[in-house]
Amino acid sequence: MDELNLSIDGRAVKGAKGSTILEVCMANDVYVPTLCHIEGLSGSGGCRLCLVDVEGQKRPVPACMTPAAEGMKVVTNANQLAAYRRTALELLLSERNHFCFFCEKSGDCELQSLCYEFGIDHMSFPAMFPPLALDASAEALAIDNNRCILCGRCVRVCSEIVGNNTLDFTKRGSNTVINEPDLFPLGESNCVQCGACAEVCPTGAIFGKLSSYKGRKAQCQVLKTTCCECPMACDLTVHVRDNNVVLIAGGGLKGRFGGQLCKKGRFDLLARNYERITRPRVLKGKTQTQTDLSNALEAASNLLRTIQRKHGKDSVAAIISPRCTNEAIKAFKDFVEKTLQTKNVFIMEPEIGVLSGGIARALEQEGLGRFSDCKTSDLLDADLIVAIGLGPGEPHPIIASNIRRALNRGGHLVGVGGADCVLSARTNLLIGAAKGKLASVVQSLTSLANAHAKGDEDAIQKLMRGSPGVGPDDQSAFLSLIRSAKKVMTVAGGEVDPEPALVRSVAMLALALGKGEGRSVPVIFLGSGGNTRGALGALGQDVRSLPTDLRKLGIRGAYALLADEQPAATDVANLKGLDAIIVQASFESDLSRKADVVIPSRIWAERSGTMTDIDDAVRQISPVLAAPEGVPSDEEAIRGLERSWGGPARPKRKGGMT
Amino acid sequence: MSFLNIDEALVDLAGKVEFVRSPIVDSKEFKPCDVAIVEGTVSDTDNLETLKSLRANCKILVALGDCAVFGGMTSFRNLFDTEDVLRRGYVETETTKDGAVPTDLHVPRLLERATPLSAHVQVDYSIPGCPPHPESILHVIASLLEGKDPKLPRELLHFDSRIKVRSDAK
Numbered sequence: 001m002d003e004l005n006l007s008i009d010g011r012a013v014k015g016a017k018g019s020t021i022l023e024v025c026m027a028n029d030v031y032v033p034t035l036c037h038i039e040g041l042s043g044s045g046g047c048r049l050c051l052v053d054v055e056g057q058k059r060p061v062p063a064c065m066t067p068a069a070e071g072m073k074v075v076t077n078a079n080q081l082a083a084y085r086r087t088a089l090e091l092l093l094s095e096r097n098h099f100c101f102f103c104e105k106s107g108d109c110e111l112q113s114l115c116y117e118f119g120i121d122h123m124s125f126p127a128m129f130p131p132l133a134l135d136a137s138a139e140a141l142a143i144d145n146n147r148c149i150l151c152g153r154c155v156r157v158c159s160e161i162v163g164n165n166t167l168d169f170t171k172r173g174s175n176t177v178i179n180e181p182d183l184f185p186l187g188e189s190n191c192v193q194c195g196a197c198a199e200v201c202p203t204g205a206i207f208g209k210l211s212s213y214k215g216r217k218a219q220c221q222v223l224k225t226t227c228c229e230c231p232m233a234c235d236l237t238v239h240v241r242d243n244n245v246v247l248i249a250g251g252g253l254k255g256r257f258g259g260q261l262c263k264k265g266r267f268d269l270l271a272r273n274y275e276r277i278t279r280p281r282v283l284k285g286k287t288q289t290q291t292d293l294s295n296a297l298e299a300a301s302n303l304l305r306t307i308q309r310k311h312g313k314d315s316v317a318a319i320i321s322p323r324c325t326n327e328a329i330k331a332f333k334d335f336v337e338k339t340l341q342t343k344n345v346f347i348m349e350p351e352i353g354v355l356s357g358g359i360a361r362a363l364e365q366e367g368l369g370r371f372s373d374c375k376t377s378d379l380l381d382a383d384l385i386v387a388i389g390l391g392p393g394e395p396h397p398i399i400a401s402n403i404r405r406a407l408n409r410g411g412h413l414v415g416v417g418g419a420d421c422v423l424s425a426r427t428n429l430l431i432g433a434a435k436g437k438l439a440s441v442v443q444s445l446t447s448l449a450n451a452h453a454k455g456d457e458d459a460i461q462k463l464m465r466g467s468p469g470v471g472p473d474d475q476s477a478f479l480s481l482i483r484s485a486k487k488v489m490t491v492a493g494g495e496v497d498p499e500p501a502l503v504r505s506v507a508m509l510a511l512a513l514g515k516g517e518g519r520s521v522p523v524i525f526l527g528s529g530g531n532t533r534g535a536l537g538a539l540g541q542d543v544r545s546l547p548t549d550l551r552k553l554g555i556r557g558a559y560a561l562l563a564d565e566q567p568a569a570t571d572v573a574n575l576k577g578l579d580a581i582i583v584q585a586s587f588e589s590d591l592s593r594k595a596d597v598v599i600p601s602r603i604w605a606e607r608s609g610t611m612t613d614i615d616d617a618v619r620q621i622s623p624v625l626a627a628p629e630g631v632p633s634d635e636e637a638i639r640g641l642e643r644s645w646g647g648p649a650r651p652k653r654k655g656g657m658t
Numbered sequence: 659m660s661f662l663n664i665d666e667a668l669v670d671l672a673g674k675v676e677f678v679r680s681p682i683v684d685s686k687e688f689k690p691c692d693v694a695i696v697e698g699t700v701s702d703t704d705n706l707e708t709l710k711s712l713r714a715n716c717k718i719l720v721a722l723g724d725c726a727v728f729g730g731m732t733s734f735r736n737l738f739d740t741e742d743v744l745r746r747g748y749v750e751t752e753t754t755k756d757g758a759v760p761t762d763l764h765v766p767r768l769l770e771r772a773t774p775l776s777a778h779v780q781v782d783y784s785i786p787g788c789p790p791h792p793e794s795i796l797h798v799i800a801s802l803l804e805g806k807d808p809k810l811p812r813e814l815l816h817f818d819s820r821i822k823v824r825s826d827a828k
């Protein structure tokens with residue numbers, strides 16, 4: 001029997017077996033006030049707002065923590081319950097500083113809202129005024145324990161969703177505060193500043209500094225889109241007021257990856273202050289002058305055509321940032337194939353990213369294993385995670401959270417080579433690899449994993465007697481971990497050198513580990529740009545990572561679709577040396593200031609279209625901000641460039657025709 | 659200011675009430691009255707004396723504003739010792755030279771804690787808000803004049819300055 005029959009406030013209702021009284025109430029549209037409870041996290045029963053009467057029980061019980069049972073008779077709306085709830089609220093108010101007039105959260109505060117609901121127009125208890133500190137040591141977040149009601153949502157989200165366990169209750173009784181367990185200031189703790197705690201905080205106790213005092217939800221448009229900062233492509237809920245971003249929240253605790261965001265996704269759009277390009281410009285003599293879009297596009301096509309006439313089609317490079325939408329990439333590809341006809345197509349993505357994408361695809365085509373069988377979310381319930389060549393700051397915050405959650409559930413982590421990374425402290429087994437020795441270590445581990453998958457004990461014994469790069473202790477520890485693991489996942493990072501053979505052997509190890517019962521997803525090389533997967537998928541084998549010296553390849557001019565990418569200094573130096581450079585970008589850079597033609601581009605928050613995430617799923621991007629007037633979408637600008645190519649050519653230049 | 663922001667409704671009110679004492683009426687003592695509206699925190703001995711005398715002379719006492727209702731901004735000094743607060747104000751202020759905490763008996767003494775009215779006397783009705791919204795003030799006064807229950811309905815109850823910008827749970 002999966003269904004329970006209960007009575008709530010005299011009404012016969014049904015509820016799913018295993019649910020709490022609160023869940024049954026919610027499923028049947030019975031309102032029960034809550035404060036410490038939040039859907040998507042475990043219950044805690046701390047606030048006593050959801051107290052209900054259950055027939056046969058002497059005292060009221062918290063609905064959020066009491067399992068519903070067959071035949072239970074529940075009362076949620078008795079006058080006495082309302083009095084208890086009122087008292088609970090008044091006690092909360094009197095405990096700390098809950099004066100609303102200068103609180104950041106006033107207007108969006110759940111405590112305030114409940115006080116209004118219960119008509120609390122005065123306090124029956126004297127206010128306590130404990131002097132508590134404000135911790136503003138973290139860059140993006142602040143904790144004001146004076147505003148805290150100790151509901152514990154932040155502690156639970158930090159543990160259950162982020163897996164980081166930074167926040168906890170410290171001290172005791174009415175002195176209890178939310179803090180790092182060893183009382184480190186947040187800015188000096190292991191906090192990753194993902195802001196999940198601020199998102200769930202019902203009061204003004206934890207808040208994002210950059211969102212403070214910018215507006216309440218009721219004053220904002222609340223819009224949904226996809227974060228384009230990296231291939232995780234997290235769901236975003238963006239609060240916008242007068243075309244300014246006020247606050248960025250995730251997709252909800254019950255959404256993908258528990259609605260997590262990283263520091264960059266949640267705060268970067270609020271923090272960054274880059275100079276925007278809003279008007280097309282053309283270099284005339286030594287200075288750039290503003291012009292309209294059609295003039296700029298015409299100048300661009302003239303410059304590129306002139307170079308191509310002189311030096312051949314391949315003398316012009318087409319460069320794209322992986323931050324572009326699939327639609328812009330498609331337009332770029334069409335333009336390159338039909339009009340520009342150059343073989344030199346480059347992506348502003350580290351070599352390892354381009355290489356690993358190609359090798360993963362090649363292995364699938366060879367029938368060696370399907371990488372697309374697994375998703376990043378499979379990390380959550382993996383019991384063994386093998387991390388190869390992770391660099392400092394790796395893995396990516398959301399992947400790190402997923403790994404930590406797996407480890408918190410009893411999973412194990414093996415580190416192979418790599419630098420001191422964000423997960424170093426959680427590593428169960430570290431198999432070191434000296435510089436240049438990673439390939440042999442990976443190959444030895446692959447042989448071991450393959451022998452284990454086949455159940456070939458003789459081969460295992462033989463390998464244990466001596467394998468290059470891995471000592472016998474590490475080997476046996478590794479073997480015992482893979483023997484007891486049901487689901488193994490592999491991640492690889494930026495410390496893996498971009499050598500085809502090495503990348504291939506890393507992928508082979510991932511596939512070897514995934515044989516047997518479990519599956520393995522080599523979450524290889526996340527990629528730097530948001531839409532790396534989409535760009536590599538669309539541009540295929542033709543695209544290469546931007547080389548260090550374009551001139552050496554005979555390249556004289558370039559069309560660089562940077563979008564909202566900030567080009568690296570090396571790329572700028574490389575491109576500045578060309579005869580003609582067309583830049584299509586959102587932000588000023590040393591490159592845009594030196595370019596022959598500058599075409600403005602929208603930032604990701606202004607775009608509409610799609611991107612392809614790390615799991616090869618296509619995600620929708622909707623504009624949350626209006627683009628500055630006259631700034632075209634990337635695809636519009638590319639099509640304009642295409643049109644001006646076929647349009648009337650300028651009067652012949654000296655020596656222009658070949 | 660919020661009281662004056664009742665605007666044109668003040669004209670109607672003026673015809674219905676008689677001001678017995680207010681900060682702008684020059685009278686030192688209270689006469690018996692029907693309604694007393696008090697704003698501010700009870701912070702010193704003079705505040706306390708005034709409040710008690712007022713309570714003894716009125717039938718209905720209304721606390722107006724977050725300070726009178728909850729303690730408000732003034733009560734933030736409760737986070738510190740009274741002596742430290744006085745020294746900070748009279749001696750350590752950056753612009754003060756040779757300052758001293760007043761000892762003259764005619765200067766009211768600061769109470770140990772700044773408290774809302776309800777800590778000292780019975781308060782019949784409360785109008786919270788910092789500042790309280792004119793509509794909330796008008797609702798209470800008009801209800802008292804008409805003999806209706808002056809308790810603030812949910813939409814007029816607020817703790818900050820705004821009554822419209824809010825997200826209600828239910």
